[in-house]
Amino acid sequence: MDKSKGIFVALVFMALALYPFVGGGGYGIDIVTKIMIYAILALSLELLVGTTGLVCFGQAAFFGIGAYAAVLFSGEQGAASILWLLPASMLAAAVYALAVGALSLRTRGVYFIMVTLAFAQMAYFVVHDTPLGGGTDGIYLYFRPTLGEKLKFDEPLVMYLFSLGTLVFVFGFLTVLLNSRFGRALAGIRVNEQRMRGTGFTTYPYKLAAFVISGGLAGLGGALFAIKDGFVNPELMSWHLSGAALMMIILGGLGHLRGALIGAFAFLLLQEFFKAEAIFGEFAKHWHLGMGIVIIAAVAVLPRGLVGLPEVLRKRLAGSGGGESRIGGLKSAQGGAK
Amino acid sequence: MANDVLLRGKDITRRWGGLVAVNKVSIELERNCVHAVIGTNGAGKSTLINLLSGEIPLSDGSVELLGKDVTGWTQPKRARAGLGRSYQRNTIFPSFSVFENCRLAAQAKHQKGWAWWERADRCSVSTDSARDAAHRAGLDKLMDRTAGMISHGQKRQLEIAMCLATDPKVLLLDEPLAGMGAEETERMLAMLDELRPDHAILLVEHDMDAVFRVANQITVMVNGTVIARGDPDFIRNSPEVRVAYLGEGH
Incomplete structure:
Protein backbone atom coordinates (compact mmCIF):
# COMPACT_ATOMS: atom_id res chain seq x y z
CA MET A 1 0.00 0.00 0.00
CA ASP A 2 2.74 2.41 0.99
CA LYS A 3 4.67 1.45 -2.07
CA SER A 4 1.85 2.31 -4.44
CA LYS A 5 1.58 5.78 -2.88
CA GLY A 6 5.30 6.32 -3.38
CA ILE A 7 5.05 5.19 -7.00
CA PHE A 8 2.10 7.53 -7.54
CA VAL A 9 4.04 10.53 -6.27
CA ALA A 10 7.14 9.57 -8.28
CA LEU A 11 5.02 9.30 -11.42
CA VAL A 12 3.49 12.72 -10.80
CA PHE A 13 6.92 14.30 -10.45
CA MET A 14 8.22 12.50 -13.55
CA ALA A 15 5.23 13.66 -15.56
CA LEU A 16 5.86 17.22 -14.37
CA ALA A 17 9.52 16.95 -15.38
CA LEU A 18 8.60 15.75 -18.86
CA TYR A 19 5.70 18.13 -19.43
CA PRO A 20 7.64 21.10 -20.92
CA PHE A 21 9.40 18.79 -23.37
CA VAL A 22 6.35 16.95 -24.66
CA GLY A 23 4.03 19.69 -25.66
CA GLY A 24 3.72 22.11 -22.80
CA GLY A 25 3.31 25.49 -24.47
CA GLY A 26 4.14 28.86 -22.97
CA TYR A 27 0.74 29.22 -21.36
CA GLY A 28 0.79 25.69 -19.97
CA ILE A 29 4.27 26.12 -18.52
CA ASP A 30 3.22 29.35 -16.86
CA ILE A 31 0.12 27.78 -15.27
CA VAL A 32 1.90 24.65 -14.08
CA THR A 33 4.75 26.72 -12.60
CA LYS A 34 2.18 28.72 -10.68
CA ILE A 35 0.44 25.55 -9.50
CA MET A 36 3.71 23.99 -8.32
CA ILE A 37 4.47 27.11 -6.29
CA TYR A 38 1.01 27.02 -4.72
CA ALA A 39 1.57 23.32 -4.04
CA ILE A 40 4.56 24.34 -1.88
CA LEU A 41 2.24 26.67 0.03
CA ALA A 42 -0.32 23.87 0.42
CA LEU A 43 2.38 21.47 1.66
CA SER A 44 3.55 24.00 4.24
CA LEU A 45 -0.01 24.33 5.51
CA GLU A 46 -0.49 20.56 5.54
CA LEU A 47 2.31 20.32 8.10
CA LEU A 48 0.24 22.47 10.46
CA VAL A 49 -3.33 21.41 9.70
CA GLY A 50 -3.10 17.82 8.52
CA THR A 51 -0.17 16.70 10.65
CA THR A 52 -0.24 18.73 13.85
CA GLY A 53 -3.94 19.58 13.90
CA LEU A 54 -3.40 23.34 14.06
CA VAL A 55 -5.84 25.07 11.73
CA CYS A 56 -3.91 28.16 10.63
CA PHE A 57 -5.95 30.74 8.75
CA GLY A 58 -3.05 33.06 8.06
CA GLN A 59 -0.70 31.08 5.90
CA ALA A 60 -0.79 33.73 3.16
CA ALA A 61 1.07 36.13 5.45
CA PHE A 62 4.16 33.91 5.41
CA PHE A 63 3.82 33.40 1.66
CA GLY A 64 3.51 37.16 1.15
CA ILE A 65 6.40 38.01 3.46
CA GLY A 66 8.61 35.57 1.56
CA ALA A 67 7.54 37.23 -1.68
CA TYR A 68 8.13 40.78 -0.45
CA ALA A 69 11.44 39.78 1.10
CA ALA A 70 12.63 38.33 -2.21
CA VAL A 71 11.85 41.61 -3.97
CA LEU A 72 13.19 43.91 -1.26
CA PHE A 73 16.39 41.89 -0.76
CA SER A 74 17.05 41.81 -4.52
CA GLY A 75 17.52 45.58 -4.63
CA GLU A 76 17.80 47.71 -7.73
CA GLN A 77 21.49 47.31 -8.45
CA GLY A 78 21.70 44.00 -10.26
CA ALA A 79 20.78 40.34 -10.20
CA ALA A 80 21.12 38.59 -6.87
CA SER A 81 22.12 34.97 -6.50
CA ILE A 82 19.17 32.74 -5.79
CA LEU A 83 21.40 30.76 -3.44
CA TRP A 84 21.16 33.41 -0.77
CA LEU A 85 17.97 35.13 -1.86
CA LEU A 86 15.73 32.13 -1.19
CA PRO A 87 17.17 31.27 2.23
CA ALA A 88 17.00 34.95 3.24
CA SER A 89 13.34 35.14 2.20
CA MET A 90 12.56 31.92 4.06
CA LEU A 91 14.27 33.29 7.12
CA ALA A 92 12.19 36.49 7.00
CA ALA A 93 8.98 34.45 6.87
CA ALA A 94 10.21 32.09 9.59
CA VAL A 95 11.04 34.98 11.93
CA TYR A 96 7.52 36.34 11.51
CA ALA A 97 6.14 32.83 12.06
CA LEU A 98 8.15 32.58 15.27
CA ALA A 99 6.56 35.75 16.62
CA VAL A 100 3.04 34.80 15.47
CA GLY A 101 3.38 31.22 16.65
CA ALA A 102 4.76 32.14 20.06
CA LEU A 103 1.63 34.16 20.76
CA SER A 104 -1.10 32.34 18.84
CA LEU A 105 -0.14 28.87 20.11
CA ARG A 106 -1.27 29.96 23.56
CA THR A 107 -4.81 29.73 22.23
CA ARG A 108 -6.72 26.71 20.99
CA GLY A 109 -9.33 25.69 18.46
CA VAL A 110 -11.42 28.44 16.96
CA TYR A 111 -9.45 31.10 18.87
CA PHE A 112 -6.25 29.88 17.23
CA ILE A 113 -7.90 30.21 13.82
CA MET A 114 -8.98 33.77 14.59
CA VAL A 115 -5.65 34.85 16.06
CA THR A 116 -3.67 33.56 13.07
CA LEU A 117 -6.12 35.34 10.78
CA ALA A 118 -5.69 38.55 12.77
CA PHE A 119 -1.90 38.41 12.51
CA ALA A 120 -2.13 37.79 8.77
CA GLN A 121 -4.47 40.76 8.35
CA MET A 122 -2.01 42.83 10.35
CA ALA A 123 0.80 41.95 7.92
CA TYR A 124 -1.57 42.64 5.02
CA PHE A 125 -2.37 46.15 6.22
CA VAL A 126 1.27 46.93 7.01
CA VAL A 127 2.17 46.48 3.34
CA HIS A 128 -1.15 47.82 2.14
CA ASP A 129 -1.03 51.12 4.05
CA THR A 130 2.66 51.94 4.35
CA PRO A 131 5.21 52.86 1.68
CA LEU A 132 7.41 49.95 2.80
CA GLY A 133 6.18 47.64 0.06
CA GLY A 134 4.84 50.21 -2.38
CA GLY A 135 1.38 50.36 -0.79
CA THR A 136 -1.61 49.02 -2.70
CA ASP A 137 0.27 49.18 -6.00
CA GLY A 138 2.91 46.72 -4.89
CA ILE A 139 6.47 46.71 -6.20
CA TYR A 140 8.32 45.35 -9.20
CA LEU A 141 11.32 43.09 -9.09
CA TYR A 142 13.99 44.96 -11.09
CA PHE A 143 16.32 42.06 -11.67
CA ARG A 144 15.41 38.42 -11.53
CA PRO A 145 18.01 36.41 -9.60
CA THR A 146 20.47 34.08 -11.25
CA LEU A 147 22.05 30.77 -10.42
CA GLY A 148 25.66 30.90 -11.61
CA GLU A 149 26.35 32.40 -15.05
CA LYS A 150 24.01 30.40 -17.17
CA LEU A 151 20.74 29.95 -15.33
CA LYS A 152 18.62 33.07 -15.57
CA PHE A 153 15.18 33.05 -14.08
CA ASP A 154 13.80 35.25 -16.84
CA GLU A 155 13.45 32.10 -18.89
CA PRO A 156 10.14 30.32 -18.19
CA LEU A 157 11.71 26.89 -18.59
CA VAL A 158 14.39 27.62 -15.97
CA MET A 159 11.70 28.94 -13.64
CA TYR A 160 9.56 25.87 -14.29
CA LEU A 161 12.30 23.34 -13.62
CA PHE A 162 13.59 25.19 -10.57
CA SER A 163 10.08 25.36 -9.10
CA LEU A 164 9.66 21.64 -9.73
CA GLY A 165 13.00 20.95 -8.07
CA THR A 166 11.98 23.02 -5.06
CA LEU A 167 8.62 21.27 -4.86
CA VAL A 168 10.32 17.85 -4.93
CA PHE A 169 12.74 19.04 -2.25
CA VAL A 170 9.95 20.30 0.01
CA PHE A 171 7.95 17.10 -0.49
CA GLY A 172 10.98 14.94 0.27
CA PHE A 173 11.93 17.02 3.29
CA LEU A 174 8.44 16.79 4.77
CA THR A 175 8.28 13.04 4.07
CA VAL A 176 11.47 12.49 6.06
CA LEU A 177 10.38 14.92 8.76
CA LEU A 178 7.03 13.22 9.31
CA ASN A 179 8.69 9.83 9.79
CA SER A 180 11.11 11.19 12.34
CA ARG A 181 10.53 11.33 16.08
CA PHE A 182 9.61 14.98 15.66
CA GLY A 183 7.00 14.15 13.03
CA ARG A 184 5.54 11.29 15.06
CA ALA A 185 5.26 13.59 18.06
CA LEU A 186 3.38 16.15 15.93
CA ALA A 187 0.97 13.42 14.82
CA GLY A 188 0.50 12.42 18.44
CA ILE A 189 -0.30 16.02 19.33
CA ARG A 190 -2.95 16.11 16.62
CA VAL A 191 -4.62 12.91 17.78
CA ASN A 192 -4.42 13.38 21.56
CA GLU A 193 -2.46 16.27 23.00
CA GLN A 194 -3.61 15.52 26.56
CA ARG A 195 -2.09 12.07 26.39
CA MET A 196 1.13 13.42 24.89
CA ARG A 197 1.53 15.73 27.88
CA GLY A 198 0.67 12.93 30.29
CA THR A 199 3.33 10.79 28.67
CA GLY A 200 6.05 13.41 29.06
CA PHE A 201 6.02 15.59 25.96
CA THR A 202 6.10 19.33 26.51
CA THR A 203 3.97 20.05 23.47
CA TYR A 204 4.39 23.81 23.07
CA PRO A 205 7.95 23.76 21.63
CA TYR A 206 6.93 21.02 19.19
CA LYS A 207 4.01 23.08 17.93
CA LEU A 208 6.11 26.23 17.74
CA ALA A 209 8.83 24.43 15.76
CA ALA A 210 6.20 23.10 13.35
CA PHE A 211 4.79 26.61 12.99
CA VAL A 212 8.20 28.12 12.19
CA ILE A 213 9.10 25.38 9.69
CA SER A 214 5.71 25.79 8.04
CA GLY A 215 6.15 29.57 7.86
CA GLY A 216 9.61 29.19 6.35
CA LEU A 217 8.37 26.79 3.67
CA ALA A 218 5.44 29.07 2.84
CA GLY A 219 7.98 31.90 2.55
CA LEU A 220 10.01 29.79 0.13
CA GLY A 221 6.91 29.40 -2.03
CA GLY A 222 6.22 33.13 -1.82
CA ALA A 223 9.77 34.02 -2.87
CA LEU A 224 9.47 31.77 -5.93
CA PHE A 225 6.14 33.38 -6.74
CA ALA A 226 7.69 36.85 -6.65
CA ILE A 227 10.57 35.74 -8.86
CA LYS A 228 8.20 34.12 -11.34
CA ASP A 229 5.79 37.07 -11.61
CA GLY A 230 8.42 39.78 -11.12
CA PHE A 231 5.87 41.65 -9.10
CA VAL A 232 4.34 41.61 -5.63
CA ASN A 233 1.26 43.26 -4.19
CA PRO A 234 -0.64 43.06 -0.88
CA GLU A 235 -3.13 40.55 -2.29
CA LEU A 236 -0.47 37.89 -1.75
CA MET A 237 -1.13 38.26 1.97
CA SER A 238 -4.91 38.48 1.82
CA TRP A 239 -7.13 36.05 3.66
CA HIS A 240 -8.48 34.87 0.31
CA LEU A 241 -5.19 33.14 -0.34
CA SER A 242 -5.10 31.69 3.19
CA GLY A 243 -8.57 30.31 2.58
CA ALA A 244 -7.64 28.98 -0.85
CA ALA A 245 -4.66 27.13 0.66
CA LEU A 246 -6.97 25.55 3.24
CA MET A 247 -9.38 24.52 0.51
CA MET A 248 -6.54 22.95 -1.47
CA ILE A 249 -5.53 20.64 1.37
CA ILE A 250 -9.12 19.81 2.30
CA LEU A 251 -10.00 19.07 -1.31
CA GLY A 252 -6.92 16.88 -1.67
CA GLY A 253 -7.36 15.11 1.65
CA LEU A 254 -6.07 16.12 5.07
CA GLY A 255 -3.38 14.05 6.72
CA HIS A 256 -1.53 13.14 3.53
CA LEU A 257 1.30 15.06 1.89
CA ARG A 258 0.19 13.88 -1.53
CA GLY A 259 -3.24 15.28 -0.66
CA ALA A 260 -1.76 18.77 -0.59
CA LEU A 261 -0.11 18.11 -3.95
CA ILE A 262 -3.26 16.72 -5.57
CA GLY A 263 -5.40 19.40 -3.93
CA ALA A 264 -3.29 22.27 -5.26
CA PHE A 265 -3.52 20.90 -8.79
CA ALA A 266 -7.23 20.13 -8.56
CA PHE A 267 -8.11 23.51 -7.04
CA LEU A 268 -6.12 25.64 -9.48
CA LEU A 269 -7.01 23.63 -12.57
CA LEU A 270 -10.68 23.89 -11.63
CA GLN A 271 -10.21 27.62 -11.22
CA GLU A 272 -8.63 27.86 -14.67
CA PHE A 273 -11.46 25.79 -16.06
CA PHE A 274 -14.25 27.94 -14.66
CA LYS A 275 -12.43 31.12 -15.62
CA ALA A 276 -12.10 30.03 -19.25
CA GLU A 277 -14.16 32.30 -21.48
CA ALA A 278 -13.76 29.88 -24.35
CA ILE A 279 -15.94 27.45 -22.41
CA PHE A 280 -18.25 29.60 -20.32
CA GLY A 281 -18.30 32.82 -22.33
CA GLU A 282 -19.86 35.68 -20.39
CA PHE A 283 -20.50 33.44 -17.40
CA ALA A 284 -16.75 32.98 -16.85
CA LYS A 285 -16.64 36.05 -14.66
CA HIS A 286 -18.88 34.23 -12.17
CA TRP A 287 -16.28 31.48 -11.82
CA HIS A 288 -16.56 31.56 -8.02
CA LEU A 289 -20.02 30.03 -8.29
CA GLY A 290 -18.85 27.03 -10.28
CA MET A 291 -15.86 26.52 -7.97
CA GLY A 292 -18.08 26.66 -4.92
CA ILE A 293 -20.52 24.09 -6.23
CA VAL A 294 -17.77 21.68 -7.22
CA ILE A 295 -15.98 22.00 -3.87
CA ILE A 296 -19.20 21.47 -1.89
CA ALA A 297 -19.97 18.42 -4.03
CA ALA A 298 -16.43 17.07 -3.62
CA VAL A 299 -16.49 17.41 0.17
CA ALA A 300 -19.94 15.76 0.32
CA VAL A 301 -18.98 12.81 -1.88
CA LEU A 302 -15.35 12.48 -0.75
CA PRO A 303 -15.15 13.34 2.96
CA ARG A 304 -11.52 12.24 3.01
CA GLY A 305 -10.65 14.28 -0.05
CA LEU A 306 -9.38 13.18 -3.45
CA VAL A 307 -6.88 10.93 -1.67
CA GLY A 308 -9.82 8.80 -0.52
CA LEU A 309 -11.20 8.41 -4.04
CA PRO A 310 -9.68 4.94 -4.75
CA GLU A 311 -11.09 3.61 -1.47
CA VAL A 312 -14.55 4.99 -2.16
CA LEU A 313 -14.51 3.41 -5.61
CA ARG A 314 -13.32 0.08 -4.21
CA LYS A 315 -16.12 0.06 -1.63
CA ARG A 316 -18.70 0.87 -4.27
CA LEU A 317 -17.46 -2.05 -6.35
CA ALA A 318 -17.32 -4.46 -3.39
CA GLY A 319 -20.84 -3.58 -2.21
CA SER A 320 -21.54 -2.94 1.47
CA GLY A 321 -18.15 -4.04 2.80
CA GLY A 322 -17.89 -1.07 5.14
CA GLY A 323 -20.93 -2.03 7.25
CA GLU A 324 -19.33 -4.70 9.42
CA SER A 325 -16.54 -2.63 10.85
CA ARG A 326 -19.06 0.01 11.80
CA ILE A 327 -21.01 -2.51 13.88
CA GLY A 328 -17.75 -3.65 15.48
CA GLY A 329 -17.00 -0.07 16.46
CA LEU A 330 -20.45 0.28 18.03
CA LYS A 331 -19.95 -2.83 20.14
CA SER A 332 -16.72 -1.59 21.64
CA ALA A 333 -18.34 1.77 22.35
CA GLN A 334 -21.09 0.00 24.29
CA GLY A 335 -18.49 -1.93 26.23
CA GLY A 336 -17.00 1.38 27.27
CA ALA A 337 -20.29 2.66 28.57
CA LYS A 338 -20.71 -0.10 31.18
CA MET B 1 12.02 2.70 55.54
CA LEU B 83 5.44 9.61 37.14
CA GLY B 84 3.18 7.55 34.90
CA ARG B 85 -0.59 7.65 34.82
CA SER B 86 -3.43 5.93 33.06
CA TYR B 87 -6.83 7.42 32.42
CA GLN B 88 -10.31 6.45 33.50
CA ARG B 89 -11.61 6.93 29.97
CA ASN B 90 -9.44 5.50 27.24
CA THR B 91 -7.11 8.18 25.98
CA ILE B 92 -5.13 6.19 23.47
CA PHE B 93 -4.20 7.27 19.94
CA PRO B 94 -7.04 5.46 18.15
CA SER B 95 -5.80 5.96 14.60
CA PHE B 96 -2.30 4.58 15.31
CA SER B 97 -1.30 0.94 15.56
CA VAL B 98 -1.03 -0.65 19.00
CA PHE B 99 2.72 -0.76 18.59
CA GLU B 100 2.94 2.90 17.57
CA ASN B 101 0.89 3.86 20.64
CA CYS B 102 3.51 2.21 22.84
CA ARG B 103 6.44 3.44 20.77
CA LEU B 104 5.29 7.05 20.92
CA ALA B 105 4.90 6.78 24.69
CA ALA B 106 8.39 5.30 24.97
CA GLN B 107 9.75 8.09 22.78
CA ALA B 108 8.89 10.58 25.53
CA LYS B 109 12.05 9.43 27.31
CA HIS B 110 14.23 9.79 24.20
CA GLN B 111 12.60 12.68 22.41
CA LYS B 112 15.46 13.97 20.25
CA GLY B 113 13.07 16.21 18.41
CA TRP B 114 15.88 17.90 16.52
CA ALA B 115 17.03 14.69 14.79
CA TRP B 116 14.58 15.22 11.95
CA TRP B 117 16.44 13.00 9.50
CA GLU B 118 16.31 9.87 11.66
CA ARG B 119 13.35 7.57 11.19
CA ALA B 120 11.41 7.19 14.42
CA ASP B 121 10.92 3.44 13.93
CA ARG B 122 14.69 2.95 13.70
CA CYS B 123 15.21 4.23 17.23
CA SER B 124 15.89 0.92 18.96
CA VAL B 125 15.64 2.37 22.46
CA SER B 126 12.01 3.35 22.05
CA THR B 127 11.02 0.33 19.92
CA ASP B 128 12.54 -2.04 22.47
CA SER B 129 10.82 -0.51 25.46
CA ALA B 130 7.58 -0.34 23.46
CA ARG B 131 7.77 -4.07 22.71
CA ASP B 132 8.66 -4.84 26.29
CA ALA B 133 5.74 -2.80 27.64
CA ALA B 134 3.28 -4.35 25.17
CA HIS B 135 4.53 -7.79 26.13
CA ARG B 136 4.07 -7.15 29.84
CA ALA B 137 0.52 -5.95 29.20
CA GLY B 138 -0.21 -9.04 27.10
CA LEU B 139 -0.58 -7.28 23.77
CA ASP B 140 2.05 -9.19 21.75
CA LYS B 141 -0.42 -10.50 19.23
CA LEU B 142 -2.10 -7.18 18.59
CA MET B 143 0.92 -5.02 17.72
CA ASP B 144 -0.15 -4.25 14.15
CA ARG B 145 -3.84 -3.70 14.88
CA THR B 146 -5.31 -0.21 14.77
CA ALA B 147 -5.72 0.82 18.40
CA GLY B 148 -9.24 2.16 17.89
CA MET B 149 -10.44 -1.23 16.60
CA ILE B 150 -9.38 -3.52 19.48
CA SER B 151 -11.79 -4.57 22.26
CA HIS B 152 -12.49 -2.43 25.30
CA GLY B 153 -10.53 -4.71 27.62
CA GLN B 154 -7.59 -4.63 25.24
CA LYS B 155 -7.74 -0.85 25.16
CA ARG B 156 -7.51 -0.84 28.95
CA GLN B 157 -4.43 -3.05 28.65
CA LEU B 158 -3.01 -0.67 26.09
CA GLU B 159 -3.56 2.22 28.51
CA ILE B 160 -1.32 0.42 30.99
CA ALA B 161 1.20 -0.60 28.33
CA MET B 162 1.60 3.04 27.23
CA CYS B 163 2.08 3.99 30.84
CA LEU B 164 4.75 1.29 31.30
CA ALA B 165 6.53 2.24 28.08
CA THR B 166 7.70 5.45 29.69
CA ASP B 167 9.45 3.38 32.38
Missing part, protein backbone atom coordinates in the same frame (compact mmCIF):
# COMPACT_ATOMS: atom_id res chain seq x y z
CA ALA B 2 11.24 6.33 54.80
CA ASN B 3 13.45 6.15 51.73
CA ASP B 4 10.98 3.97 49.95
CA VAL B 5 8.37 6.68 49.67
CA LEU B 6 8.48 7.54 45.97
CA LEU B 7 5.60 10.00 45.86
CA ARG B 8 4.39 12.14 48.70
CA GLY B 9 1.43 14.49 48.56
CA LYS B 10 1.03 16.87 51.48
CA ASP B 11 -2.20 18.70 52.32
CA ILE B 12 -3.27 18.59 48.70
CA THR B 13 -6.18 20.92 48.11
CA ARG B 14 -8.12 21.91 45.03
CA ARG B 15 -10.90 24.45 45.02
CA TRP B 16 -13.20 25.19 42.12
CA GLY B 17 -14.65 28.52 43.11
CA GLY B 18 -16.54 27.79 46.34
CA LEU B 19 -16.42 24.02 45.93
CA VAL B 20 -13.56 22.15 47.57
CA ALA B 21 -13.05 19.08 45.39
CA VAL B 22 -10.03 17.80 47.31
CA ASN B 23 -9.44 19.04 50.84
CA LYS B 24 -6.06 18.66 52.59
CA VAL B 25 -5.40 15.14 51.41
CA SER B 26 -1.99 13.74 52.34
CA ILE B 27 -0.84 10.51 50.79
CA GLU B 28 2.40 8.52 50.59
CA LEU B 29 3.11 5.96 47.89
CA GLU B 30 5.81 3.45 48.70
CA ARG B 31 7.75 1.09 46.53
CA ASN B 32 6.48 -2.48 46.67
CA CYS B 33 3.04 -1.32 47.66
CA VAL B 34 -0.33 -1.00 45.94
CA HIS B 35 -2.17 1.85 47.59
CA ALA B 36 -5.85 1.84 46.68
CA VAL B 37 -8.04 4.91 46.92
CA ILE B 38 -11.74 4.13 47.14
CA GLY B 39 -14.77 6.30 47.60
CA THR B 40 -18.12 7.16 46.10
CA ASN B 41 -18.48 8.93 42.79
CA GLY B 42 -17.47 12.54 43.17
CA ALA B 43 -15.30 11.85 46.21
CA GLY B 44 -12.36 13.48 44.42
CA LYS B 45 -10.35 10.38 43.50
CA SER B 46 -9.75 11.27 39.86
CA THR B 47 -9.10 14.88 40.82
CA LEU B 48 -6.47 13.63 43.24
CA ILE B 49 -4.75 11.77 40.40
CA ASN B 50 -4.97 14.86 38.21
CA LEU B 51 -3.38 16.92 40.97
CA LEU B 52 -0.58 14.45 41.69
CA SER B 53 0.24 14.06 37.99
CA GLY B 54 0.19 17.81 37.41
CA GLU B 55 -2.66 17.86 34.94
CA ILE B 56 -4.36 20.52 37.04
CA PRO B 57 -2.54 22.86 39.44
CA LEU B 58 -2.90 22.63 43.22
CA SER B 59 -4.76 25.32 45.13
CA ASP B 60 -2.71 24.39 48.17
CA GLY B 61 -0.26 21.78 49.36
CA SER B 62 2.79 20.15 47.82
CA VAL B 63 3.88 17.12 45.81
CA GLU B 64 7.22 15.39 46.22
CA LEU B 65 8.46 12.89 43.63
CA LEU B 66 11.52 10.71 44.35
CA GLY B 67 12.57 13.13 47.07
CA LYS B 68 12.24 16.29 44.96
CA ASP B 69 9.62 18.96 45.38
CA VAL B 70 7.76 18.93 42.06
CA THR B 71 4.81 21.12 43.05
CA GLY B 72 5.72 23.76 40.47
CA TRP B 73 6.58 21.27 37.73
CA THR B 74 4.42 20.84 34.65
CA GLN B 75 2.81 17.52 33.92
CA PRO B 76 5.25 16.56 31.10
CA LYS B 77 8.21 17.29 33.35
CA ARG B 78 6.79 15.13 36.14
CA ALA B 79 6.08 12.38 33.63
CA ARG B 80 9.67 12.41 32.37
CA ALA B 81 10.89 12.23 35.96
CA GLY B 82 9.10 8.91 36.42
CA PRO B 168 7.78 5.10 35.34
CA LYS B 169 8.68 4.61 39.00
CA VAL B 170 5.26 5.68 40.23
CA LEU B 171 2.03 4.52 38.62
CA LEU B 172 -1.26 6.35 39.08
CA LEU B 173 -3.96 4.07 37.70
CA ASP B 174 -7.45 5.48 37.31
CA GLU B 175 -9.97 2.61 37.27
CA PRO B 176 -7.93 0.21 35.14
CA LEU B 177 -10.55 -2.53 35.65
CA ALA B 178 -13.56 -0.49 34.51
CA GLY B 179 -15.66 -2.45 32.05
CA MET B 180 -13.38 -5.49 32.09
CA GLY B 181 -14.55 -9.10 32.04
CA ALA B 182 -13.56 -11.60 34.73
CA GLU B 183 -10.68 -13.06 32.76
CA GLU B 184 -9.27 -9.65 31.83
CA THR B 185 -9.56 -8.57 35.45
CA GLU B 186 -7.53 -11.58 36.56
CA ARG B 187 -4.81 -10.76 34.05
CA MET B 188 -4.69 -7.13 35.14
CA LEU B 189 -4.42 -8.08 38.82
CA ALA B 190 -1.62 -10.52 38.02
CA MET B 191 0.16 -7.71 36.21
CA LEU B 192 -0.19 -5.39 39.20
CA ASP B 193 1.37 -8.12 41.37
CA GLU B 194 4.21 -8.35 38.88
CA LEU B 195 4.78 -4.60 38.83
CA ARG B 196 4.53 -4.14 42.57
CA PRO B 197 8.14 -4.90 43.61
CA ASP B 198 9.66 -2.12 41.51
CA HIS B 199 6.92 0.45 41.55
CA ALA B 200 4.83 2.57 43.85
CA ILE B 201 1.26 2.14 42.64
CA LEU B 202 -1.82 4.21 43.35
CA LEU B 203 -4.98 2.41 42.32
CA VAL B 204 -8.35 4.11 42.05
CA GLU B 205 -10.93 1.39 41.59
CA HIS B 206 -14.61 0.60 42.13
CA ASP B 207 -14.27 -3.20 41.99
CA MET B 208 -14.10 -3.87 45.74
CA ASP B 209 -13.24 -7.58 45.45
CA ALA B 210 -10.24 -6.66 43.34
CA VAL B 211 -9.20 -3.85 45.65
CA PHE B 212 -9.28 -6.02 48.77
CA ARG B 213 -7.31 -8.73 46.99
CA VAL B 214 -4.53 -6.63 45.56
CA ALA B 215 -4.09 -3.59 47.82
CA ASN B 216 -1.61 -3.29 50.68
CA GLN B 217 -3.01 0.02 51.85
CA ILE B 218 -6.43 1.54 51.36
CA THR B 219 -7.44 5.17 51.65
CA VAL B 220 -11.14 5.97 51.80
CA MET B 221 -12.29 9.34 50.51
CA VAL B 222 -15.65 11.01 50.97
CA ASN B 223 -16.46 14.50 49.71
CA GLY B 224 -12.85 15.36 49.01
CA THR B 225 -11.45 14.34 52.38
CA VAL B 226 -9.83 11.20 53.74
CA ILE B 227 -12.04 9.49 56.33
CA ALA B 228 -10.01 6.33 56.90
CA ARG B 229 -6.74 4.70 55.98
CA GLY B 230 -5.19 1.34 56.76
CA ASP B 231 -4.64 -2.21 55.54
CA PRO B 232 -7.56 -4.10 53.96
CA ASP B 233 -8.57 -5.83 57.18
CA PHE B 234 -8.68 -2.58 59.08
CA ILE B 235 -10.79 -0.90 56.40
CA ARG B 236 -13.14 -3.87 56.13
CA ASN B 237 -13.89 -3.71 59.85
CA SER B 238 -13.93 0.04 60.27
CA PRO B 239 -17.42 1.15 61.36
CA GLU B 240 -16.90 4.62 59.88
CA VAL B 241 -16.17 3.23 56.47
CA ARG B 242 -19.14 0.90 56.69
CA VAL B 243 -21.45 3.80 57.41
CA ALA B 244 -19.96 6.17 54.86
CA TYR B 245 -19.30 3.87 51.99
CA LEU B 246 -19.32 0.11 52.21
CA GLY B 247 -22.58 0.04 54.12
CA GLU B 248 -24.43 1.93 51.43
CA GLY B 249 -25.73 -1.20 49.82
CA HIS B 250 -27.09 -2.77 52.99
